Amino acid sequence: MPNLKIENADATADQAPQHPLGKNAKILLTSVFGPYAQDDAYGSRAINPMELFHNQVTRVQGPFSLRMFHRSFSLLLLQENIEAPCAVLDFPTDERFRKELRKNRYDVVGISSILSNAGKVGAMCALIRRILPDAKIVVGGHLANLSGLSDIIDADFIVKGDGIRWFREYLGQNPEAPIRHPAVFSGFGSRVLGIQTSSKPRDLAAALIPSVGCPMGCNFCSTSHLFGGKGKLVEFYKTGDELFWVMDSIAKKLKTESFFILDENFLACRPKVLRLLQLMEEYEKSWSLYIFSSAHVIRSYSMDELVRLGVRWLWMGIEGKGSSYEKVRGADTFGLVRGLQENGISVLGSTIIGLEEHSEENLGEVIDWAVSHRTDFHQFMLYTALPGTPLHREKESEGSLLNQDDVPFADSHGQYRFNHRHAGMGPGKETEFLLKAFRRDFDRNGPSLARMISTLLSGYRNLRHHPSARVRKRILRESAPLAVDYAGVIWALKEYFKGQPELRFKLYGLLEEILEAFGRVSRISAPILGTILLSAIKKEERRLKRGWTYEPPCFFELNATAKKILR
Numbered sequence: 422m423p424n425l426k427i428e429n430a431d432a433t434a435d436q437a438p439q440h441p442l443g444k445n446a447k448i449l450l451t452s453v454f455g456p457y458a459q460d461d462a463y464g465s466r467a468i469n470p471m472e473l474f475h476n477q478v479t480r481v482q483g484p485f486s487l488r489m490f491h492r493s494f495s496l497l498l499l500q501e502n503i504e505a506p507c508a509v510l511d512f513p514t515d516e517r518f519r520k521e522l523r524k525n526r527y528d529v530v531g532i533s534s535i536l537s538n539a540g541k542v543g544a545m546c547a548l549i550r551r552i553l554p555d556a557k558i559v560v561g562g563h564l565a566n567l568s569g570l571s572d573i574i575d576a577d578f579i580v581k582g583d584g585i586r587w588f589r590e591y592l593g594q595n596p597e598a599p600i601r602h603p604a605v606f607s608g609f610g611s612r613v614l615g616i617q618t619s620s621k622p623r624d625l626a627a628a629l630i631p632s633v634g635c636p637m638g639c640n641f642c643s644t645s646h647l648f649g650g651k652g653k654l655v656e657f658y659k660t661g662d663e664l665f666w667v668m669d670s671i672a673k674k675l676k677t678e679s680f681f682i683l684d685e686n687f688l689a690c691r692p693k694v695l696r697l698l699q700l701m702e703e704y705e706k707s708w709s710l711y712i713f714s715s716a717h718v719i720r721s722y723s724m725d726e727l728v729r730l731g732v733r734w735l736w737m738g739i740e741g742k743g744s745s746y747e748k749v750r751g752a753d754t755f756g757l758v759r760g761l762q763e764n765g766i767s768v769l770g771s772t773i774i775g776l777e778e779h780s781e782e783n784l785g786e787v788i789d790w791a792v793s794h795r796t797d798f799h800q801f802m803l804y805t806a807l808p809g810t811p812l813h814r815e816k817e818s819e820g821s822l823l824n825q826d827d828v829p830f831a832d833s834h835g836q837y838r839f840n841h842r843h844a845g846m847g848p849g850k851e852t853e854f855l856l857k858a859f860r861r862d863f864d865r866n867g868p869s870l871a872r873m874i875s876t877l878l879s880g881y882r883n884l885r886h887h888p889s890a891r892v893r894k895r896i897l898r899e900s901a902p903l904a905v906d907y908a909g910v911i912w913a914l915k916e917y918f919k920g921q922p923e924l925r926f927k928l929y930g931l932l933e934e935i936l937e938a939f940g941r942v943s944r945i946s947a948p949i950l951g952t953i954l955l956s957a958i959k960k961e962e963r964r965l966k967r968g969w970t971y972e973p974p975c976f977f978e979l980n981a982t983a984k985k986i987l988r
């Protein structure tokens with residue numbers, strides 16, 4: 422059990438004044454306008470699409486990259502907890518945003534943004550002032566951590582930290598009321614190998630946000646420092662019971678049994694998690710959990726506890742060889758990854774490129790060390806001094822922060838340039854090292870999709886006779902695609918990688934294992950489906966070469982009160 426003192430950080434949001442119309446104020450909540458995956462004057466960048474995996478994990482995996490979008494969860498969570506008429510506009514185009522401002526006379530317009538989209542927020546504020554001069558403009562999300570933001574955008578309120586409490590106070594609602602959670606799937610528009618994947622509820626995970634912030638307070642982490650930093654956390658659901666009943670209600674609404682849990686260190690509060698497990702056992706829930714957790718917290722659980730909790734996928738910071746971060750200190754990350762994978766838990770390892778101790782001389786070794794973990798997925802991110810973090814303050818006082826002419830906010834997204842001068846690396850070198858890291862992981866370990874299938878197969882083999890019927894049910898559900906779909910995928914990959922004997926050999930071995938486990942049905946279907954998939958992969962490859970990319974569609978949603986008065 423980690424030795425952490427956690428305080429509630431609800432007070433991090435600025436004290437809000439009250440809107441004169443209170444709960445009658447008409448509110449629009451919006452994300453920044455698109456397009457996202459192309460270079461533009463407002464700060465969109467082709468290498469910074471509105472995607473998670475393709476942006477920062479499977480970036481160089483071409484047709485094997487996992488492509489999908491995620492809704493702007495902050496907006497949905499805010500809307501769910503606002504009693505006033507409230508509309509959400511997610512992923513609008515510039516034109517759709519203008520149209521919305523003209524269509525309804527909003528009293529308040531709230532924009533959620535991160536640092537790299539600062540230019541768009543500035544443009545959106547100017548549009549609101551022009552079209553709806555009486556509306557109050559509220560800006561929240563990670564951009565709010567930028568000191569001096571009010572000098573570059575024209576907003577009435579900049580809200581740091583939790584927006585639910587802020588809006589409740591602003592609109593005269595009870596700030597202590599229980600938090601209502603939206604029922605929303607975690608991802609949509611998923612695509613891999615050039616094929617749209619299943620959108621059936623049972624194949625999708627619901628998003629669950631038990632808290633925001635992280636009490637570990639690592640020096641570079643804006644997620645933690647937006648909500649108070651070390652020892653602080655805004656917990657929406659404080660007990661295992663609250664969490665269980667929220668999950669139960671979402672599962673029923675969405676008809677799903679999987680949860681993507683957006684909590685930076687979900688396992689950190691052991692009593693809460695063990696109570697959740699107890700309730701899952703009592704009510705026979707065989708839920709699958711996709712979670713984030715730090716290595717030293719994972720180690721405080723037995724593997725059987727993780728399996729019974731339903732952990733299927735884990736995002737874990739590995740950070741860097743010899744890293745001094747408390748969350749990885751003393752952890753045998755290699756043994757941990759292997760043990761998790763044997764129990765059917767896919768690992769997404771996350772490594773930082775450009776820690777203080779990194780240099781052009783030692784980065785090759787650092788990358789090799791990271792890649793040799795053979796995690797199912799690997800995120801590499803640049804050590805970026807994000808506003809509001811101790812790292813940013815340190816670089817600012819050292820005088821090593823780069824200015825906006827050198828590296829604009831739009832490029833400070835962790836996948837291109839450092840926003841400070843690095844003692845061990847020449848300017849721009851980090852871009853090469855970052856790409857080298859992704860490529861080495863792909864070359865050595867092959868497509869993440871195959872690695873994930875291999876982990877799933879290990880889970881099936883080792884746990885399908887688990888003493889708990891609940892665990893067996895989950896394992897059978899999760900491994901259902903192995904016999905036909907994934908047999909076909911591995912067959913196609915084996916053919917595709919003909920020219921890479923080492924990788925082909927691994928894929929061949931994996932296919933044999935699947936065929937042995939599932940017999941005739943796999944033997945017949947693998948080459949048939951595999952041939953179709955191989956052709957889809959080649960088609961996707963050609964499409965990508967032509968520069969194809971994709972954008973999320975726009976969503977417009979009204980809460981119950983808004984449906985009566987807004988269009």
Ligand code: B12
Binds near residue numbers: 584585
């Ligand atoms: C989901 C997610 C995404 C999704 C975004 C989906 C979407 N539609 O917006 C995807 C995967 C696409 C994504 C992409 C990127 N992301 Co991202 N992402 C996250 C993640 C993991 C969760 C965000 C979330 O939903 N949290 C739950 C919600 C409820 O919390 P919240 O957003 O903080 O909202 C609370 C408050 O901030 C506040 N609030 C939020 N909005 C508003 C608005 C108003 C008006 C008010 C009053 C309050 C308010 O109230 C909310 C409730 O308390 C965070 C890390 C994290 N755990 O926060 C990173 C994070 C936000 N992402 C980050 C980055 C850097 C990126 C990328 C640039 C990554 C990259 N280069 O690889 C790209 C940008 C893409 C683009 N073109 O814009 C950084 C932002 C850093 C910064 N300081 O700006 C974060 C913090 C991760 C990190 N630590 O580096 N991301």
Ligand code: SF4
Binds near residue numbers: 635639643645738
């Ligand atoms: S453990 Fe992860 S989420 Fe928590 S502060 Fe450190 S980097 Fe941030």
